[in-house]
Amino acid sequence: MKRTILVVDDEPGIVKIARDYLERAGFHVISAGDGPSALRLARQEHPSLIVLDLMLPGMDGLDVTRALRQDPLTAGVPIIMLTARVEETDRLIGLELGADDYITKPFSPRELVARVRAVLRRIEGHLQPTKVIQAGRLTIDLERRIVRRDNEIIELTATEFELLTILASAPGRPFTRAQLLDRIYNTNYIGFDRTIDAHIKNLRRKIEPDPNGPPRLILTVYGVGYKFAEPDAYNQ
Incomplete structure (x- = not known):
């Protein structure tokens, strides 16, 4: 079809x-x-x-x-x-x-x-069947492409979901903006660093426990890019 x-x-x-x-x-x-x-x-x-x-x-x-x-x-x-x-x-x-x-x-x-x-x-990426990432109160269902906080569905765009999946799949690992651009677009994409910054801003507004407070899930690695917090940090 x-x-x-x-x-x-x-x-x-x-x-x-x-x-x-x-x-x-x-x-x-x-x-x-x-x-x-x-x-x-x-x-x-x-x-x-x-x-x-x-x-x-x-x-x-x-x-x-x-x-x-x-x-x-x-x-x-x-x-x-x-x-x-x-x-x-x-x-x-x-x-x-x-x-x-x-x-x-x-x-x-x-x-x-x-x-x-x-x-x-x-x-439509090749995702592992029934694979789920649990990050504190946040559940990322890779097969169904659904993100929940407790039982509430969080609406994400396709790019936001992809970016969240990349970061949350490797908690604690820093990614440069260039690496994230390359992983998300999977092509010879000529972008600019603030493309990623804009998507991160949207993600934080939607998934952080306190969008107005300091980020607890998606952390800035100054001079590098971003990383997802390790379990000990977001389970506190």
Whole structure:
């Protein structure tokens, strides 16, 4: 069964190029030219991934991302954001809202296909059956891709789940930002350090026992990157 990709852009030429290359790569493509239509299609069609332009008329891509992440029906769908803006701040806002990746316009259609495949590959990753990581009150079910604190499900994006899994699978081991970028995107990804920082900020807000206090689970290793706390620390 073909996986469905929702392409959201108000430029018909870009939609056509994306559709041609993605369909040639074996995907089923649906499209929308504005935010409200994108939200409606996402809820109705349950796409495997959304390619979302940042500069949409009326309701822009950031508003669409925010709405997608707040809706239980679409909260977990991966988002690759298209942006003509070159400022790092704009890209960081998208990542902090829950986008999984971004591509800067003008882009290579082949790169778009590679990014889509990479994001889907890590979502559908080869996980050990019934494997569960227990970190204090936090339970990470790798097979079902569910994170719980006690009995309450914590909604994570695909990238946040992948990042949490990498860190929690090796408590106490420091990872550089470059290592995390490489492990998450699993491709020749040209990113920047603050991409990881944005995802870590989101994760901490969602999983830390006290999001406003000092981190207890995901710790900063100054001059290096991040690590997951060892059991003795988070079981206290």
